Amino acid sequence: MILSKLFQKPQCVIQKSLYSTIGSFQAPLHISNEPIKPFNGDSSDISKLQEALTKYQFKSLEVPLIINGQKIYKDRVLKNHINPSNHSQILCKYAQATKEDVNEAILAATASKAKWAKMSLDERAAVFLKAADLITTKYRYDLLAATMLGQGKNVYQAEIDCIGELADFFRFNVKYAFEMYKQQPVASSPGVWNRTEYRPLEGFVYAVSPFNFTAIAGNLFGAPALLGNTVLWKPSATAILSNYLLMEIMIEAGLPNGVVNFIPGNPVEVTETILSNKNFAALHFTGSTKVFKDLCKEIYSKDHFREYPRIVGETGGKNFHLVHPSASLEHTVLSTLRGAFEYQGQKCSATSRLYLPESISSEFIQLLKENVKKIKTENCSINIKGFMGPVIHEQSFDKLAKAIGEAKEDSELEIVSGGYFNKSNGFFVEPTIIKTTNPHHKFLQQEFFGPILTYYVYPDSEFEAICNIIEQNSTYGLTGSIFSQDREAVIFASDKLKYSAGNFYINDKSTGAVVGQQSFGGSRQSGTCDKAGSASLLSRFVSVRSIKENFVEITDFKYPHND
Numbered sequence: 001m002i003l004s005k006l007f008q009k010p011q012c013v014i015q016k017s018l019y020s021t022i023g024s025f026q027a028p029l030h031i032s033n034e035p036i037k038p039f040n041g042d043s044s045d046i047s048k049l050q051e052a053l054t055k056y057q058f059k060s061l062e063v064p065l066i067i068n069g070q071k072i073y074k075d076r077v078l079k080n081h082i083n084p085s086n087h088s089q090i091l092c093k094y095a096q097a098t099k100e101d102v103n104e105a106i107l108a109a110t111a112s113k114a115k116w117a118k119m120s121l122d123e124r125a126a127v128f129l130k131a132a133d134l135i136t137t138k139y140r141y142d143l144l145a146a147t148m149l150g151q152g153k154n155v156y157q158a159e160i161d162c163i164g165e166l167a168d169f170f171r172f173n174v175k176y177a178f179e180m181y182k183q184q185p186v187a188s189s190p191g192v193w194n195r196t197e198y199r200p201l202e203g204f205v206y207a208v209s210p211f212n213f214t215a216i217a218g219n220l221f222g223a224p225a226l227l228g229n230t231v232l233w234k235p236s237a238t239a240i241l242s243n244y245l246l247m248e249i250m251i252e253a254g255l256p257n258g259v260v261n262f263i264p265g266n267p268v269e270v271t272e273t274i275l276s277n278k279n280f281a282a283l284h285f286t287g288s289t290k291v292f293k294d295l296c297k298e299i300y301s302k303d304h305f306r307e308y309p310r311i312v313g314e315t316g317g318k319n320f321h322l323v324h325p326s327a328s329l330e331h332t333v334l335s336t337l338r339g340a341f342e343y344q345g346q347k348c349s350a351t352s353r354l355y356l357p358e359s360i361s362s363e364f365i366q367l368l369k370e371n372v373k374k375i376k377t378e379n380c381s382i383n384i385k386g387f388m389g390p391v392i393h394e395q396s397f398d399k400l401a402k403a404i405g406e407a408k409e410d411s412e413l414e415i416v417s418g419g420y421f422n423k424s425n426g427f428f429v430e431p432t433i434i435k436t437t438n439p440h441h442k443f444l445q446q447e448f449f450g451p452i453l454t455y456y457v458y459p460d461s462e463f464e465a466i467c468n469i470i471e472q473n474s475t476y477g478l479t480g481s482i483f484s485q486d487r488e489a490v491i492f493a494s495d496k497l498k499y500s501a502g503n504f505y506i507n508d509k510s511t512g513a514v515v516g517q518q519s520f521g522g523s524r525q526s527g528t529c530d531k532a533g534s535a536s537l538l539s540r541f542v543s544v545r546s547i548k549e550n551f552v553e554i555t556d557f558k559y560p561h562n563d
């Protein structure tokens with residue numbers, strides 16, 4: 001159907017602008033962070049959530065591809081999205097895109113581009129503001145349930161993700177886009193008028209999203225689309241349920257057909273087809289460092305693209321908590337527990353390495369162990385009050401079990417708490433604390449992406465030396481925290497660790513960036529540091545054009561100095 005449209009006889013008529021603004025608009029003034037529900041007693045919230053959880057557990061949904069607004073399911077290879085808390089439960093079956101589907105999606109993105117790009121920002125923004133309102137009202141409990149069931153989150157982790165952060169991304173991106181459009185030349189010479197245009201990129205954007213945050217998936221397709229780009233979105237195989245629901249919400253919010261095309265599928269095959277098209281203009285990726293590096297290599301190996309592709313990637317982390325002897329003990333212990341074990345350590349920002357001064361290390365670890373022992377790994381969709389659920393899939397479970405097995409054999413490592421795992425029902429790994437005597441040990445450098453916290457004890461007198469060691473071992477550069485009541489120590493660490501963390505926290509845990517408050521991202525092996533939740537990220541998806549209009553006509557080619 002789309003192919004025939006594309007090859008109709010071209011009509012060189014000046015297409016009457018369908019959209020013209022007769023007003024200069026601004027983003028709604030009330031844009032602020034979405035309030036987070038505490039789920040600590042309001043029975044109506046909890047009963048609505050439980051109703052949604054029941055609905056989605058037994059819905060056995062069929063998830064189609066969505067290309068040019070058309071749902072495609074029939075005759076496609078189907079895969080299961082299972083519940084990681086109860087892996088015998090299939091949450092949905094989803095269609096896998098074929099090569100032909102991907103090419104259809106490219107045609108749809110190409111065909112819908114002109115109209116979407118020609119819409120004024122306020123028209124495009126309205127779709128995302130509407131979506132944010134649908135997310136935080138009509139579909140709030142559905143999205144929570146889908147994220148809890150499909151990605152193994154407890155209700156609080158789901159609430160800060162698929163409700164708070166997702167709505168914040170959509171709303172604050174609108175605010176940032178209007179502010180960006182307002183950035184105009186600061187001068188025009190006499191008889192000249194200079195303007196700046198923020199064109200969308202000339203081709204289509206490829207969005208590739210991770211399993212662990214529904215919000216990140218929304219931002220990966222949403223930020224480019226808001227600016228007039230059209231997108232092919234490949235979701236993670238272990239986030240299908242929530243991601244499909246989000247796509248449905250976007251359609252209800254008025255997203256025109258073809259602007260975002262939902263194409264789950266074999267990531268290698270989907271990518272290969274996309275990168276073979278010259279109109280590929282940008283990769284918007286979040287995921288592991290290895291995958292991102294492979295994608296970059298593949299993109300750089302090709303020279304057929306019409307424009308230099310923009311590559312925006314947020315990847316792995318090995319985030320530190322550095323504790324100074326002056327730190328407030330209980331606050332630091334509890335912050336470390338949250339940073340390391342909330343969402344089972346499956347945050348790119350999770351605290352996975354800890355540096356303790358000798359003078360407080362025993363008391364610190366004792367208090368940490370006492371609190372960790374209160375944590376039960378369980379199905380947090382059944383026990384709404386649960387703290388810790390499963391890891392996302394068997395591959396992750398086996399990787400973590402292997403690491404724990406290695407720790408038991410390594411003379412430089414000692415498991416001081418946890419070390420247990422069981423995948424008979426769900427992929428459950430206990431919160432595990434490991435001590436190392438080697439400040440350069442690989443357990444202090446390698447990302448496990450699970451509930452494993454490794455710590456090293458340093459002599460109190462060697463605070464500066466440990467800062468140097470942390471800097472030296474920071475192949476990643478995502479997040480990090482200093483806990484200290486000593487201002488000079490904070491200043492020293494902040495300076496010495498300037499490039500060890502793109503998000504640097506003082507007396508707070510290494511997770512939990514909030515859109516509009518701490519834009520998120522890091523450099524080194526953690527990504528391109530384009531800072532999700534900021535105007536700088538949006539700038540990566542526009543192709544700026546400078547316009548100079550001259551009102552004065554010349555009457556001679558000579559310049560004043562010519563004779």
Ligand SMILES: NC(=O)c1ccc[n+]([C@@H]2O[C@H](COP(=O)([O-])OP(=O)(O)OC[C@H]3O[C@@H](n4cnc5c(N)ncnc54)[C@H](O)[C@@H]3O)[C@@H](O)[C@H]2O)c1
Nearest residue numbers: 209210211235236267268271287288291314315316317348
């Ligand atoms: N820096 C950040 O903001 C951030 C946020 C979330 C997750 N992460 C990182 O992501 C990882 C966890 O997420 P994950 O397990 O979903 O990551 P992943 O790299 O396994 O998958 C991410 C996406 O890449 C796709 N993919 C996998 N192999 C591919 C290939 N060869 N070609 C094209 N696409 C491919 C997957 O299908 C998925 O959609 C961790 O390393 C974590 O640190 C980083």
Ligand SMILES: N[C@@H](CCC=O)C(=O)O
Nearest residue numbers: 347348349511512513520
């Ligand atoms: N932005 C989130 C982490 C996202 C990666 O997984 C945080 O700051 O905790």
